[in-house]
Amino acid sequence: MTLFEAIxxxxxxxxxxxxxISSSGHLVLAQQFLGLKEPLVFFDVMLHVGTLAAVLVxxxxxxxxxxxxxxxxxxxxxxxxxxxxxxxxxxxxxxxxLILLGSIPTGVxxxxxxxxLESFFDEVRLVSIMLILTGVILQLPRLRRQDVDSSDTSTxxxxxxxxxxxxxxxxxxxxxxxxxxxxxxxxxxxLGIPAKTAAEYSFLLSIPAIxxxxxxxxxxxxxxxxxLYIVGSGMLxxxxxxxxxxxxxxxxxxxxxxxxxxxxxxxxxxxxxLIALIQ
Numbered sequence: 323m324t325l326f327e328a329i330x331x332x333x334x335x336x337x338x339x340x341x342x343i344s345s346s347g348h349l350v351l352a353q354q355f356l357g358l359k360e361p362l363v364f365f366d367v368m369l370h371v372g373t374l375a376a377v378l379v380x381x382x383x384x385x386x387x388x389x390x391x392x393x394x395x396x397x398x399x400x401x402x403x404x405x406x407x408x409x410x411x412x413x414x415x416x417x418x419x420l421i422l423l424g425s426i427p428t429g430v431x432x433x434x435x436x437x438x439l440e441s442f443f444d445e446v447r448l449v450s451i452m453l454i455l456t457g458v459i460l461q462l463p464r465l466r467r468q469d470v471d472s473s474d475t476s477t478x479x480x481x482x483x484x485x486x487x488x489x490x491x492x493x494x495x496x497x498x499x500x501x502x503x504x505x506x507x508x509x510x511x512x513l514g515i516p517a518k519t520a521a522e523y524s525f526l527l528s529i530p531a532i533x534x535x536x537x538x539x540x541x542x543x544x545x546x547x548x549x550l551y552i553v554g555s556g557m558l559x560x561x562x563x564x565x566x567x568x569x570x571x572x573x574x575x576x577x578x579x580x581x582x583x584x585x586x587x588x589x590x591x592x593x594x595x596l597i598a599l600i601q
Contacts, residue, residue, distance in 0.1 A: 390414075510523060
């Protein structure tokens with residue numbers, strides 16, 4: 323793998339990991355149509371670590387607030403006397419619980435169906451269809467009556483039963499061509515969750531998912547033949563571009579323009595499907 327290929331794949335990973343256009347789908351199409359070699363497991367893991375770092379930086383204040391609020395609530399002796407009532411009065415602890423609850427179906431799907439879903443990586447036509455499906459999913463919030471204030475920062479509208487539904491959606495986004503962020507945020511918006519809360523929940527929910535993916539892949543990592551400076555360059559590229567992409571997405575989401583990405587996904591899916599059919 324050359325330095326150029328490493329940086330290119332890092333940029334592709336960072337750009338598409340957070341924008342609702344499917345990073346896995348773009349990776350498949352890039353390998354197929356641009357002739358890029360499939361990255362080794364170790365390099366792929368490092369790219370994911372780079373984008374994970376971008377999430378941690380962007381949401382560092384929210385993560386710190388959740389950690390401090392959750393620990394202080396658990397350290398309060400009053401909590402253990404009446405945990406059910408105190409649980410409802412601690413938004414930080416409730417949010418942590420919802421992240422854990424949403425991670426359960428994602429983990430189950432990843433363990434049970436990971437091999438079957440990832441087998442689609444060799445099916446360019448199927449990936450193209452999944453990109454078109456992502457475009458349809460991104461239109462889902464438009465089916466809901468516009469009665470949700472996009473500037474609302476309250477987490478009260480995020481209910482317990484929302485978490486497993488969003489977690490299931492995230493789990494099936496393992497399928498290449500299905501956008502994880504696009505699916506989870508679209509579903510959250512459709513359920514009436516404010517845009518800021520939907521984004522925060524989606525990306526914080528991605529932390530255990532990305533960590534889980536890294537753990538599953540790290541077991542297959544052998545001795546890498548890629549020089550460390552090439553690995554580091556790809557990782558740095560994925561972090562920088564991922565940070566910029568995530569910031570950009572939050573601006574677009576807050577302006578209510580999230581569904582605009584659907585047209586890109588449909589167009590890319592149709593073009594790539596046509597190319598695959600005539601090859």
